[in-house]
Amino acid sequence: MYGASKYEQKVTEAPSAVTLVTADEIRKYGYRTLTDILQSVPGFYVTYDRNYNYLGVRGFGRPGDFSTRVLLLVDGHRLNDSIFDQSPIGTDFPIDVDLIDRVEIIRGPGSSLYGTNAFFAVINVIMKRGRDIKGVEVSTEIASYDSYKGRLTYGNRFPNGLEFLLSGSFYDSAGQHRLFYKEFDTPATNNGIVKNADDDRYYGFFTNLSYADFTVLGGLLSREKGIPTASFDTVFNTKRTRTTDEHSYIDLKYQHAFAQQLDVTARLYYDRYYYRGNYLFDYLDDGVFTLNRDVSLGERWGTEIKVTKRLLEKHLLTLGTEFRDNVRQDQKNYDTFPFFSYLNDHRSSQIWAIYLQDQFSLVDDLIFNVGARYDYYDSFGGTFNPRLALIYNLPKTTIKLIYAEAFRAPTAYEAYYGAGGLLGSDANLHLKPEGITMYELVVERYFGDHLRGAVSAYYYTLDDLIDQQINPNTGNLIYKNSEQVEAKGIELEIEGKWASGLEGRISYALQEADDQETGETLTNSPHHLVKFNLICPLIGEKLFAGLEARYTSGRRTLAGHTTDGFFVTNITLFNQYLLKGLEVSGSVYNVFDESYGDPGASEHRQDVIAQDGRTFWVKLKYGF
Numbered sequence: 001m002y003g004a005s006k007y008e009q010k011v012t013e014a015p016s017a018v019t020l021v022t023a024d025e026i027r028k029y030g031y032r033t034l035t036d037i038l039q040s041v042p043g044f045y046v047t048y049d050r051n052y053n054y055l056g057v058r059g060f061g062r063p064g065d066f067s068t069r070v071l072l073l074v075d076g077h078r079l080n081d082s083i084f085d086q087s088p089i090g091t092d093f094p095i096d097v098d099l100i101d102r103v104e105i106i107r108g109p110g111s112s113l114y115g116t117n118a119f120f121a122v123i124n125v126i127m128k129r130g131r132d133i134k135g136v137e138v139s140t141e142i143a144s145y146d147s148y149k150g151r152l153t154y155g156n157r158f159p160n161g162l163e164f165l166l167s168g169s170f171y172d173s174a175g176q177h178r179l180f181y182k183e184f185d186t187p188a189t190n191n192g193i194v195k196n197a198d199d200d201r202y203y204g205f206f207t208n209l210s211y212a213d214f215t216v217l218g219g220l221l222s223r224e225k226g227i228p229t230a231s232f233d234t235v236f237n238t239k240r241t242r243t244t245d246e247h248s249y250i251d252l253k254y255q256h257a258f259a260q261q262l263d264v265t266a267r268l269y270y271d272r273y274y275y276r277g278n279y280l281f282d283y284l285d286d287g288v289f290t291l292n293r294d295v296s297l298g299e300r301w302g303t304e305i306k307v308t309k310r311l312l313e314k315h316l317l318t319l320g321t322e323f324r325d326n327v328r329q330d331q332k333n334y335d336t337f338p339f340f341s342y343l344n345d346h347r348s349s350q351i352w353a354i355y356l357q358d359q360f361s362l363v364d365d366l367i368f369n370v371g372a373r374y375d376y377y378d379s380f381g382g383t384f385n386p387r388l389a390l391i392y393n394l395p396k397t398t399i400k401l402i403y404a405e406a407f408r409a410p411t412a413y414e415a416y417y418g419a420g421g422l423l424g425s426d427a428n429l430h431l432k433p434e435g436i437t438m439y440e441l442v443v444e445r446y447f448g449d450h451l452r453g454a455v456s457a458y459y460y461t462l463d464d465l466i467d468q469q470i471n472p473n474t475g476n477l478i479y480k481n482s483e484q485v486e487a488k489g490i491e492l493e494i495e496g497k498w499a500s501g502l503e504g505r506i507s508y509a510l511q512e513a514d515d516q517e518t519g520e521t522l523t524n525s526p527h528h529l530v531k532f533n534l535i536c537p538l539i540g541e542k543l544f545a546g547l548e549a550r551y552t553s554g555r556r557t558l559a560g561h562t563t564d565g566f567f568v569t570n571i572t573l574f575n576q577y578l579l580k581g582l583e584v585s586g587s588v589y590n591v592f593d594e595s596y597g598d599p600g601a602s603e604h605r606q607d608v609i610a611q612d613g614r615t616f617w618v619k620l621k622y623g624f
Helices: 023-029 034-039 187-192 412-416
Strands: 017-022 044-048 053-057 070-074 100-107 121-127 135-143 147-157 163-173 178-180 193-195 200-211 214-226 242-258 262-281 290-311 315-336 339-345 349-363 366-377 381-393 397-408 434-447 451-463 466-470 477-481 485-497 503-515 528-539 543-552 566-576 582-589 597-599 608-610 615-623
Touching: 017 023, 023 100, 023 528, 023 543, 023 566, 034 044, 034 100, 044 597, 187 193, 315 412
Parallel strands: 070 121
Antiparallel strands: 017 100, 044 053, 100 121, 135 147, 135 615, 147 163, 163 200, 178 193, 200 214, 214 242, 242 262, 262 290, 290 315, 315 339, 315 349, 349 366, 366 381, 381 397, 397 434, 434 451, 451 485, 466 477, 485 503, 503 528, 528 543, 543 566, 566 582, 582 615, 597 608
């Protein structure tokens, strides 16, 4: 794996608890989005408000958080945007999952290498290359709620060393045709029934070009989503309230192994993020509608240089520096007709950092990993974050003791939204970065040739939490440094793989995250997560069954209630080699039609937002 230390190493030497999800698992479990993949990871859970998916980790998944406390990378390229710092993990993830070679999930603070957002975890998505496609792939998919998806990909590696992959995808879903929300159950709001307002569609392109020591990555995705929940007190039962997100990037990387075990990596990149929210309001409740438009535009470029050198045989030293220039962090809010501007804020910011890591062998099989990074922001100053790990490798057992600190910088949205107009009282220009300190013990043990067991026990404290609140003067959402959090938990996992193709794993996470001042459990924080995965070959290498079952215990809502715990079971049949180049799969999600919901955030009238019942998905892929 690569993401834990920014160079290739064995999982047993990584200074973190690590989970890998492979392309083979993605196909056989019927995963359709990055959200589906992450749902299978111990200690991870996802909340969906029928617009975006939000990731919770180790008991922390605050309503209103845009997954800002997890760093999302594609081949080492940062995807968290420069306005909201959001990790796009749903249909807004800018890469088709069919193009994923593996996903590296590195649990625990990672700011010692990556800086902000690497708070609870780092997710590094490793993409396929031209050699993995070897020609043309075409796929088509059909699913519940009038959902359709298509993909066309070409990839190859040529004799002169040039390697090329180009792919385009589209997705179109009508969403649920009818949704009921009891909070709107009055004749004036259609008795709580919203129709045809849950649609979701996107188109995207991705390219991966490499020659000799150079690699160029590029991606673009534009996604539009209808919002059926009438968030922010918008008009109920309308198709006009919706969001559009566009992510695009290009990344040029140079990587070369010089003599005397010296490796140099340099990258130069550019990112653009555009967001537009159309929100339909009836300000006076008189049937006169006004379309309010919320717009954000973020542009950044950056560069990173990293040098890795082995010294005196026992030391593997990594030294790097990074510079990021957010050239545009623009935020606007206005009524379209009659035109009225509430917000017109234009910002820019710069960040530079330097980091150092040394991994050295104290004695045979005993590794000490020490690293630290210093980040400087022109908005609030500097922050220093270390990580220490002692790793002991026995013949079939690995023991890791880890201490790590991390930070999350205030986002442009949290700090500056409202600063340029009538919403000025909602801005908080003096937000401080959050900080986390985590202690963790990881034990992994192999039993025979097929079974692996793992235990992770952790304790962390979180200071200066940036929390979403309501401004009593305006009624709008604001952010303040407020709570202190204390959490502890344990994650247990057993995994097995056999040559016949049979494989599976079961995990259990017990987690408790509390507000230190009140002693109450955090909102949207389940105490128990149980996950079971099984891939079973039915006909040799041709037909497989993938079974996934997840249990999530009850979670406290913002209103102080507790959601019901729930089981979700998914089943996939996957067929290959029936005809040369053809793959066919079909999935049924939420097989037993479990009724459940996720806690709503401050912008929702709903305390709990209902999730989908039983759905199906059928896919055909042909390569030639």
